[in-house]
Amino acid sequence: MLIATTPAPGHVVSMVEVARELTRRGHEVRWYTGQTFQRQVEHAGAIFEPMSAGLDFGGRSREEAFPEHAGLTGLASFKIGVRDIFYRTAPGQLAxxxxxxxxxxxDCILADDMCYGACFASERTGIPLAWLSNSIYILGSKDTGPLGMGLPPSTSPLRRLRNDLLRFTGNQLAMRDLRQEADRTRDEVGLPRLGSGAMENIARPPDLYLVSTVPSFEFPRRDLLPGTHFVGGLFGLPPERFDPPGWWDELHEDRPVVLITQGTTANDVERLLVPAVRALADQDVLVVVTTGSNLDVDLLRPLPANVRLERFVPYHHLLPHVDVMVTNGGYNGVNAALAHGVPLVAAPATEENPDVAARIEWSGTGVVLPKRAVSEASLRDAVVTVLRDDRYRRQARALSEEHQRLDAPQRAAELIESLAAQGRVHTGGTAQ
Incomplete structure (x- = not known):
């Protein structure tokens, strides 16, 4: 088995458990990714293969790796991010x-669903390709709006027509330059152009698409890609050692615990973390803030008496104690919360965050704040609502039970083994 992942935490973490399960079952697994992740690769039992021609930006923030992205927002940030992080790095990965x-x-290539160098390698060699999602199901459908718009599912004839019009408009106008970039990238590596729309004309569909969530958190579609399987959440391995912070015993006190997080990549402290901390300063709750790296945490100071600030606390240990998670809508964090039955308050910003938030709202597992409505008052009201209205916790617990019924690493490994055993030439999205 050859694994290939974009050198970013969200693209690596869900792969770790699958890699370990494949090695446990006796397969030789080599894993191509960034140097920062070598320890995780080897802890999973795989053989680390470093990037050479492929750009290794692991361990750096987006702005550090791509300084020209600083200050970008909205659609411009999304398109330039896709272009530079995923498209323009693919030829080096392919080499x-x-x-x-x-x-x-x-016998098989397993990649995250935006490691396009791996997609090209499968297309060039005929080796079967499996995708493991690092976010929402990314392929288009007549039953859903275009990626990035945060629209709910829409299956009526009128709404399906709306979806078609939005896709047409996006392909011809808003996303035209990204479609052209994909065409140029395929030209560069000697592959024929695809006639698909934006975000789908960069690579052929995989033979096997493993979606790392439960069916109840993804919109229903009548045109789901054959070979798609919802395997459940994949959240990485627990740390080899965990030294709890000094305030850990406070998690057992008789007051709700609110976790505030922006995941591993967002770095705008003032957009969510600052107003959320201030909003909850006078509430009878314990507030845990995890910042990730590269954040100017001085903007959060002076900390209110009920706030505990940490760069990182493993979700495996923290989430069983949490009553509400406040998030910008990062996919892995949201699914980790739901796997533990934790309801959500989401304030989505860029990339696919609005689409993740739309699934939170649709599944009834939390409250979503519109982008322009994020304020101290709205955040406070949303947290209080989720704490007091048991409907959100019941829905979150229902999804948790669904996660618990699935052995995600085992199911993923079984499906990958089946694909590898077929040993057939890649024909694009026809695995069963």
């Missing part, structure tokens, strides 16, 4: 992977 495959003739 590395073809060289690797010359000395390691893999």
């Amino acid at each position: 590395d992977l073809l060289s690797l495959l010359d000395r390691f003739p893999a």
